[in-house]
Amino acid sequence: MAEIEVKGGKKGSPRIDLTPMVDLGFLLITFFMFTTTMSKPKAMEIQMPYKDDKLQEEDKNKIKNDEALTLLLSKDHRVYYYNGIGDDPSNPPDVQVTYFRDKDGLRDVLINKKKTVQNLISQGVLRATDKAIVLIKPDDNSTTEDLINALDEMTINAIPVYAVVDITPVDKDFIKATEAANPQ
C-alpha cells in the first residue's frame, strides 16, 4: 500500500499541481467557444400584395409604365429586366439580362432606374408623388435564394414600392425570345 507523503509537515496544506485542471479548463473553453452560436439568424419581413379572388379588375392599382421596372428571375440566377410593366405583347420591351453581383449587376440597374424616375419627375412627365416601382416575377426555374436576394436588393437600394407577382405567359415569352436571341 502506497502512502501519501505529505510534504512540509505541519506547516501547511500540501501543494497540488494545478496544470491538469487548467488544461481541462482551457479544453472546455475551446469546446464551448466553438459550439456557441453568437449570431442568431435574422428575420426578413415581407409584405405580399393583397390578393383576393373577389377583387375586381378596376379596383387594382394602376401602375404607370414610366415608373415601373419589371424583373424576371430565371434559371442560373439570371435576372431579365425591362422598363414598364410589359402588358403589351405587340410592342415588346427591350429585355436585358443581369446578375446578382455588387458591380455592374442588378444594383446598378436599380440605381439607374431611381435616377431615371427622378429625372422624369423634374421634367414634369411624372408627378412628384410618383416613385420607382419594381415588379418581381420569379419564373419556375428560379430558386428561393433568387427571390430573397432580389427582395434584399430592394432594401439595399431603398426602393419604396415593390411587389412579388405571378409571372405571365407574356413574360415567359420575353425570356424565351431573349434566350433565343443570345445563345450562350
Added chain:
Amino acid sequence: MTAMCDVAFLLLTFFMLATKFKPEEPVQVVTPASTSTKQIPEGFMQITLDKNGRVFFAVDNLKAKRDIISQINDDKQLGLTPTEMQNFVNGSGVGVPFSQLKSYLALSPAQQAEYDKKAPGIPTDTTGSFESNELAYWVQTARYHVDNGKGRIAIKADGAAAYPEINKVISTLGKQKVFRFSFITDMKGVPPGTALAAERASGKSE
C-alpha cells in the same frame, strides 16, 4: 498559476452560460443571407422548406401545441393516445401527411429524427382547399391557438429550393389572408455606398 486558473474558469463559466445550443431541426436547411437585422419574433410558427420542396411545420409555444394537436385529433379523427400527443408537444415539428401522423408520433424522438430524413413533408399546393392542402389546415389551426390569431409566421426556406415550391407556401398563406410574414435568413453586411448604407450611417432606425 492560480491567477491563470481563475481566468480560465471565469471564461469557462461565461461560455457555458452564454451557450445556447442550436434547437433541433427536423431537416438541414441552408438559408440565404439578407441585410435584415430584425430579430425573429417570439412564439412564432415556423414553416420549413428544404431544398427538395418538403414542408415541415413547427410551433414555438408549448401550450398552443397542446391545443393544436388535440383539435387536429378531434377534427381528423386520428385517435391519438395521450403519449402520442405529448410526443407532438415535445417534438420539434412534423413533416408528414395527416394519414401518417399517428404512426409518426408513436416513434421515439431518435426514430423520428431518423424518419425525418425520408419524411414526405406536409402536402401543399397553391389552393386554399383543406383536403389537398394540409399546410393550409395546419396554418389555420395554429393561428387560431397562437396568441389569438396574432402569432407571426416565419418561413425558413432553403436557398436552393425551386420557386414553385416556395410559391406554394406563399400562396397557402395568401389564401389564409396572411400577407405579412418573415423569412429566416443569415446575416450579411450592408454593401458600402448604397442607399441602405447611407441610411444606417445616418442613424435612422429601420
